[in-house]
Amino acid sequence: VVRPPAPSGEKVIGVLGGMGPEATLAFYEKLIANTPAARDQDHLRVVIDSNPKVPDRTAALLGLGRSPLPLMVAGMEALARAGADFVVIPCVSAHGFLDDLRRQARLPLLSALDAMADHLRQHHPRITKVGLLATSGTIDSGAFPATLERAGVQVLVPDAAGQARVMAAIYAIKRTVGGARGALGEDLRRVAERLVALGAQGIVLGCTEIPLVLGGDGLGVPVFDVVRVLARASIAAAGRVPVVEGA
């Protein structure tokens, strides 16, 4: 396979996307916005396979649907053929299949869970307890809480009723591309407020759909957007320094 040349010192980012498409769009947007550039040619080469046909990740993790793994492996191979040097997945639930993916695909994977753990350790070392808003698949699979806890951060998750509201909001976001979403953000905010009341010193937006409707205003604690954190980690992994934090 002849790869299109990348300038020396920069790697080509592969994005296993489409889970959902709008989360991939938000990831790509944050990748562009966090890359220092004054003209087109200063940006990084990115190859995206946006394949929304991948079966629902949460359904599979809960044992209720067919596995997304074969299409995800096929997507990683497609990215390799297109010239990607490493792969990121802007879908946290898909990380429930990370070990299998790493066994079956040849490109290295940059984990969004590791990126978030590194971000908290480096930029918020005083935070020892966070609330996690994520899909039921992510929470059940346990990988995200375990990754954060290995980094010294305890994880609070919503109770069953709160988690049901989070899950309902995520599927509603996927249904309402470009539509009315104000109420969904409010729903999620109430679940987050409950976690803050229970002692969370920050809220991890741990599903790529959630930052599409929930910002951090008014919660009184910092909010960590997994899409933005993964975008900045990808830029660094490609060999560039992201734009100054908070700029």
Added chain:
Amino acid sequence: VVRPPAPSGEKVIGVLGGMGPEATLAFYEKLIANTPAARDQDHLRVVIDSNPKVPDRTAALLGLGRSPLPLMVAGMEALARAGADFVVIPCVSAHGFLDDLRRQARLPLLSALDAMADHLRQHHPRITKVGLLATSGTIDSGAFPATLERAGVQVLVPDAAGQARVMAAIYAIKRTVGGARGALGEDLRRVAERLVALGAQGIVLGCTEIPLVLGGDGLGVPVFDVVRVLARASIAAAGRVPVVEGA
């Protein structure tokens, strides 16, 4: 090459992107927003090669810079290897190299120029004269005006001073990702108003960067966004009916 399966009846859209990255982002956004979908799996598979390293298209068309063709051909091959069935390019200036691309690459190309001509003929048959805002490369290469004129639409372009303002605005848009852009939209609006005063019955936003700053409000004539028109034509070419126009 084993391709990841696409559901029967749908084609995989290849996007030769990154020229610039933000225009590709806008194209991807409009692709998602114009696809009827109630869940991830209803969306189309899209493969994007966002390669901002492709040399400046306008500079090459004006004989002032090196050819973008080799990297564009390499990008089309990368998209073929990743499983794309046809290719679109969300950069109008790049269409100055369309004939060469078609000779050198194996995937079919859906032209943004043809998509705009078809759109005007089908949805605005009474319009016989439009103003064209585009790069100097696009206007000099002549392919966009010629395509519209073959469809029975006369094309007005800005005078030299107006065209210089359009070009300055386009490069400024590429420089100010996420930054202040209000004045750029105003500059472009004044050039568009002059074309309307000269008899343009509509304004074609014929560079993918222009819709990032210029909407159609207050011009008194319809505005045709090449990014949106190309997104809708791509959805149709992939075998789906785009969401209802104006909905």
